[in-house]
Amino acid sequence: MIRLFTSEDEGACKDIAKRCLEETVDLDYKARQYVINKFTKDGYWLLKANTFPLYVYENSSQIVATGGLNINEFKKMYVHPDWQGKGIGTEIINHLKNIAKKNNQQELFLYSWKSSVGFYKRAGFIFVREFIHEEQEIKMPLVEMRSLLLKNNLVV
Numbered sequence: 001m002i003r004l005f006t007s008e009d010e011g012a013c014k015d016i017a018k019r020c021l022e023e024t025v026d027l028d029y030k031a032r033q034y035v036i037n038k039f040t041k042d043g044y045w046l047l048k049a050n051t052f053p054l055y056v057y058e059n060s061s062q063i064v065a066t067g068g069l070n071i072n073e074f075k076k077m078y079v080h081p082d083w084q085g086k087g088i089g090t091e092i093i094n095h096l097k098n099i100a101k102k103n104n105q106q107e108l109f110l111y112s113w114k115s116s117v118g119f120y121k122r123a124g125f126i127f128v129r130e131f132i133h134e135e136q137e138i139k140m141p142l143v144e145m146r147s148l149l150l151k152n153n154l155v156v
C-alpha cells in the first residue's frame with residue numbers, strides 16, 4: 001500500500017535511506033558518510049514531508065520504500081535493499097506519475113545517483129546529463145533525467 005508519510009515513519013525512512021546508501025549507491029567514502037549523516041538527522045524526513053508530498057510503501061505494517069513528488073520533480077526514491085528488484089520502485093513511480101498527470105504536469109525530472117540510471121531508463125526517463133554536485137566541500141556525482149508525460153498516447 002502506498003500512503004502519505006506520517007511522523008511515525010521517520011525512523012523507518014532513515015533506516016531505508018541509510019541501508020541504500022551503504023549497500024546500493026555508488027559513492028566514495030566521504031560522500032557516503034556525509035549523505036548518511038544528512039539523511040539521518042533529527043526530523044529530516046518530516047521536514048521533507050512538510051515541503052512536498054512524501055509517500056511510503058507499507059507492506060504488512062513495515063515501511064519498505066519512500067518516494068516524493070515536488071510539483072514535477074521526483075524526490076527521495078529509496079527502496080530498502082532487502083526489497084529491491086520486486087517492482088516496488090516501479091509501483092511508486094507509477095503512483096507519482098498518476099498524481100503528476102492529474103495535476104496537469106507535462107514533464108517530470110529528477111536528480112539521482114548514477115547507480116539508478118538503468119532503473120529510470122526502464123521507467124521511461126531519458127538521461128540528460130551527469131554533473132558534480134558540491135555541498136560543504138563534498139563532491140557527489142549526480143545525473144539529471146527527464147520524462148514526458150503522455151495522456152491517451154499523446155504528448156500534452
Ligand SMILES: CC(C)(COP(=O)(O)OP(=O)(O)OC[C@H]1O[C@@H](n2cnc3c(N)ncnc32)[C@H](O)[C@@H]1OP(=O)(O)O)[C@@H](O)C(=O)NCCC(=O)NCCS
Pocket residue numbers: 020024025075076077078079080083084085086087088089090091111112113115116117118119122
Ligand atoms: C533504484 C531503486 C529505487 C529501484 O527500485 P526497485 O524496487 O529495486 O526497482 P524495480 O524492482 O521496480 O525494478 C524495475 C526494473 O528496473 C530494473 N532495475 C532496478 N534497479 C536498477 C538499477 N540500479 N540499474 C538497472 N536496472 C535496474 C529492475 O531489474 C527491473 O527490471 P525488469 O522490469 O526487467 O524486471 C532502488 O534500487 C533503490 O532504492 N536504490 C537505491 C537508492 C537510489 O538510488 N534511489 C534513486 C534516487 S535517490
